[in-house]
Amino acid sequence: MIQINLLPVREWRRKEAVRQQISIFALSLTLLIVGLLAIGLTIQGKVRAQRQEVASLEKNVAKYAYVNKKIKKINKEQKQVKNKFKAIEKLQEGRTATVKILDEIVSSIPIDRLWLTELSLKENNVQLRGVALDNHTVALFMRRLETSPMCKSVNLINTRQKSIQGHALMEFGLQMNTQTQQKNNDKKFLKRAKKS
Numbered sequence: 001m002i003q004i005n006l007l008p009v010r011e012w013r014r015k016e017a018v019r020q021q022i023s024i025f026a027l028s029l030t031l032l033i034v035g036l037l038a039i040g041l042t043i044q045g046k047v048r049a050q051r052q053e054v055a056s057l058e059k060n061v062a063k064y065a066y067v068n069k070k071i072k073k074i075n076k077e078q079k080q081v082k083n084k085f086k087a088i089e090k091l092q093e094g095r096t097a098t099v100k101i102l103d104e105i106v107s108s109i110p111i112d113r114l115w116l117t118e119l120s121l122k123e124n125n126v127q128l129r130g131v132a133l134d135n136h137t138v139a140l141f142m143r144r145l146e147t148s149p150m151c152k153s154v155n156l157i158n159t160r161q162k163s164i165q166g167h168a169l170m171e172f173g174l175q176m177n178t179q180t181q182q183k184n185n186d187k188k189f190l191k192r193a194k195k196s
Contacts, residue, residue, distance in 0.1 A: 101126060101150050101178050108144035113137045124152075128174040135159060138172045145176055152177040 098121060109116070114137050118129035132138045138159060145154045157173035
């Protein structure tokens with residue numbers, strides 16, 4: 001007897017192929033969702049860890065704010081101390097410079113030929129007034145001052161003849177510009193003062 005299959009095989013194969021495609025699609029979709037969930041959970045874990053780290057750092061910032069205030073206060077005090085040392089250095093330099101300038105002036109005076117009547121010192125300018133026996137004595141005094149290491153320049157302001165107790169003398173005015181030179185031992189003293 002001959003058997004005839006009346007079921008359509010093509011239709012059955014087509015349905016089987018559609019079912020396979022749906023299964024593959026569903027499986028792919030499931031894998032995609034699972035992958036996205038895994039990535040999302042990983043990112044969420046990292047975000048949580050970062051938030052915890054930020055909170056910990058904020059606590060440390062609050063904790064070290066006190067230390068920062070102390071450091072700023074110490075830096076401010078250190079700056080004040082440095083300013084005081086600078087002031088001491090200037091005073092020290094000014095103290096020794098004045099004595100040196102006066103020593104140079106006194107050692108440059110021609111003895112028994114020139115007398116100073118007025119001396120004023122302002123910063124690096126010295127104003128001198130006095131009387132001398134003649135113009136040559138005033139010129140000698142100026143040359144001696146110019147050779148001094150403390151002197152930059154000497155300028156004659158004025159001269160005029162003046163009679164004092166019957167003697168004809170020359171009254172003069174000078175302006176001397178000075179330069180101060182700090183000796184090594186003055187610097188050593190200041191360095192020792194800074195260390196202590």
